[in-house]
Amino acid sequence: MERIICLAMGYVFGLFQTGYFYGELHSIDLHQYGSGNVGTTNALRVMGWKAGLIVFLGDFLKTVIPCMLVRFVLFQNHPEMTYLLMLYTALGVILGHNYPFYMGFRGGKGIAATAGLIFSLDWRVTLICLVIFVGTVAITRFVSLGSILVVLALAACAVYFGSHGYFGLGEEYLTEFYVLAAAIALLAIWRHRANIGRLIHGTESKLGEKKKS
Numbered sequence: 001m002e003r004i005i006c007l008a009m010g011y012v013f014g015l016f017q018t019g020y021f022y023g024e025l026h027s028i029d030l031h032q033y034g035s036g037n038v039g040t041t042n043a044l045r046v047m048g049w050k051a052g053l054i055v056f057l058g059d060f061l062k063t064v065i066p067c068m069l070v071r072f073v074l075f076q077n078h079p080e081m082t083y084l085l086m087l088y089t090a091l092g093v094i095l096g097h098n099y100p101f102y103m104g105f106r107g108g109k110g111i112a113a114t115a116g117l118i119f120s121l122d123w124r125v126t127l128i129c130l131v132i133f134v135g136t137v138a139i140t141r142f143v144s145l146g147s148i149l150v151v152l153a154l155a156a157c158a159v160y161f162g163s164h165g166y167f168g169l170g171e172e173y174l175t176e177f178y179v180l181a182a183a184i185a186l187l188a189i190w191r192h193r194a195n196i197g198r199l200i201h202g203t204e205s206k207l208g209e210k211k212k213s
Contacts, residue, residue, distance in 0.1 A: 006066075007095075008089040012097020013066045017107060018058025019043045022051060025103075031106065039097075041143050050150055056112045063093045063116025070121070080170035083121065083162075087180040089117030094184060098191060099197035109191040111147045114184060118154055122166060125157045141206035152186040154197035158182075 019038035023030045026047065039060065044052025067086045075085055094110040096195040118129050123141045136146035158181030161167060163176055169177055191197070198204035 002081070002085055003088050006070060008093040009066055009069075009088040009158075010063075010092020010094075011096035013062045014093035014098075014113065014209070015100050015102070016058070016062050017097070017100055018062070019055040019108065020103065020161060022054055022058070023047070026041075026051075037108055040104075040112045044125065058096060058110065058114075060114035060116045062097070062132055063090050063113045064201055067117060067120035068094065079168065082181070083167040083169055084173045084177050086117070086157075087177060087184070088122060090114070090120070090181060090211075091184055091187075093117075093155065094187060098187070109147070110188055111150070114151060114154065115182070116121045118150075121157075122161060124166075125154065125161065128157060129153050136157050137207060142204055143207055144192055144201065144204060145199060148196070150194055151188040155181045155185040 012205045017038050018031050019040070019042070022043065023038070023046075027200075030042055030046060033046045037190045040052055040056040043055040070085050070089050071082055075082065078085070082098050090113070093116070094113045097113045098107045099105040099111050115129075119126050126187060132153050133146040133150045136149050137143055137162045140146075155178075159178050162169060167177070195204055
């Protein structure tokens with residue numbers, strides 16, 4: 001029951017589409033511009049750095065807030081599965097962000113929301129993922145590549161830190177924790193499948209460039 005509650009709560013939080021609402025405030029439907037995505041990267045490309053930052057923070061916080069509620073307020077009678085429930089919550093947020101029912105299930109790719117999960121888990125995981133993302137984007141200027149490597153790093157960190165007891169999970173929850181982390185990573189990779197194709201064919205847009213046709 002706790003898992004279902006966390007998934008449902010996360011999905012509701014995920015329905016707040018920061019990019020869509022910010023665009024509407026400026027009479028811009030992000031579905032009609034750039035990649036047609038309502039996430040941070042397209043907001044940055046279409047409306048500039050201020051819009052990109054605001055959209056990122058909104059989508060980041062909509063994962064952090066429910067994860068913190070789970071960690072510090074709700075389900076305190078289950079400390080051995082707190083971090084597992086945080087992953088269920090974050091998965092719900094990402095699903096709500098990626099597939100909002102009221103927008104015809106056309107949302108974002110979930111990377112800013114996933115960043116909120118990374119921040120909520122552990123400062124070491126945050127630091128590792130931040131270095132990987134910033135380093136990748138600085139070197140290649142491919143935001144999509146940085147995003148893909150970050151979710152892979154998240155899954156790897158979940159296994160490493162989980163197996164070393166950093167999350168205080170009961171032994172019976174570790175495999176489930178790893179599977180959820182892998183599912184979140186695979187979902188992000190699936191949402192980036194078009195980007196992966198463009199990376200392979202050398203047609204992916206770099207940060208600061210307009211989207212290639």
